[in-house]
Amino acid sequence: MAQVYANGYDGWFRLTDNSSWANARGTVSSSASHGTNTGADYEFAIYNRYSGGRGANTYYCSRTYFAFDLSGESGTATSVSFKPYVKNLGTAADEEASFLVVGATALAGADADYGNCFTSGTTLGTSYGLGSAGTSPAYVDVDFGSNGIAAVNSAIGSGTLTVGCLGYYDFTVSAPSLGGDYAQIYFAFQNYTGTSRDPYLDITYATAATDNATFFGTNF
Numbered sequence: 001m002a003q004v005y006a007n008g009y010d011g012w013f014r015l016t017d018n019s020s021w022a023n024a025r026g027t028v029s030s031s032a033s034h035g036t037n038t039g040a041d042y043e044f045a046i047y048n049r050y051s052g053g054r055g056a057n058t059y060y061c062s063r064t065y066f067a068f069d070l071s072g073e074s075g076t077a078t079s080v081s082f083k084p085y086v087k088n089l090g091t092a093a094d095e096e097a098s099f100l101v102v103g104a105t106a107l108a109g110a111d112a113d114y115g116n117c118f119t120s121g122t123t124l125g126t127s128y129g130l131g132s133a134g135t136s137p138a139y140v141d142v143d144f145g146s147n148g149i150a151a152v153n154s155a156i157g158s159g160t161l162t163v164g165c166l167g168y169y170d171f172t173v174s175a176p177s178l179g180g181d182y183a184q185i186y187f188a189f190q191n192y193t194g195t196s197r198d199p200y201l202d203i204t205y206a207t208a209a210t211d212n213a214t215f216f217g218t219n220f
Contacts, residue, residue, distance in 0.1 A: 002073060005200045006066040006190045007160070009107040011036030012045040013114040014062040021050070021175030024059035027122050032114035036065075036107070041197065043089060045187035046099055048169035050176045057178055063117060064165045064187050067107050068201050070155040075205035077152045080144040082163065085197040088133040090184035099185060100171040101128045101142050103151055104164040117164035124171065126151070128163060133185045137197075152203065161201070 015032035017023035047062035088097040103125035104116040128148030155161040167183035188197035
C-alpha cells in the first residue's frame with residue numbers, strides 16, 4: 001500500500017457569468033480566475049450557485065483540480081481511494097454535498113486550466129468516482145472504479161494522474177435556481193501546513209505470487 005500526496009499544481013478555478021449557466025461552466029478552452037499553488041484551503045473550492053445582488057444576477061461555477069506524481073511508484077494497483085479533506089458548506093442535501101472526480105488533462109497553473117476537465121467542447125473526462133462531503137471537516141474516501149484504477153496504472157512508473165472535482169450542478173449540467181439550493185464545498189490543498197489535511201491517493205498493490213509448493217523425492 002502507498003500514499004501519494006498531491007503536488008503543488010492543485011488548486012481551484014472559478015468562472016462567473018450573468019447570462020447563463022452554460023457560459024459559467026465553460027468549455028475545454030475556457031479561462032477563469034484561479035488559486036493554484038497559493039492557498040492552503042478554500043471555502044469555495046466547489047461553488048455552483050445563482051444569486052442576485054445590487055447588480056445583475058450571477059452564475060458562479062468553481063471546480064478544483066489535483067495532480068499526483070506517480071512516476072516513482074511501481075507495481076500494479078488493485079484498488080485506489082482518493083482522499084480529499086472536505087466540508088459541505090452548501091445546501092444540506094445529498095445532491096449538493098456530492099462531487100464527481102473525473103480524469104483531467106495536465107495542469108499548467110494558469111487560467112486556462114479551468115476547462116481541463118473536458119476532453120473536447122463540454123464533454124467531461126472519464127468518471128473515476130463520486131464523493132460526498134459531510135458537515136464537519138474530514139477526510140472522505142472516493143473509491144475509484146475500474147476506469148480510475150486503469151488510469152492510475154497507466155501513470156505508475158512514468159507519469160502524473162490529474163483529476164478534477166466538480167459540484168453537483170456542474171457534473172449534471174443542471175443550472176442552480178436563483179436564490180435556491182446551491183453546492184459549496186471546502187477543500188484543503190497541498191499547501192496546508194504539514195500533511196494533516198493534504199489530499200492523497202491511497203493505492204493498494206497486487207502482491208507478488210509466491211510458490212510455496214514442497215516437492216518430495218518420489219520414484220515414478
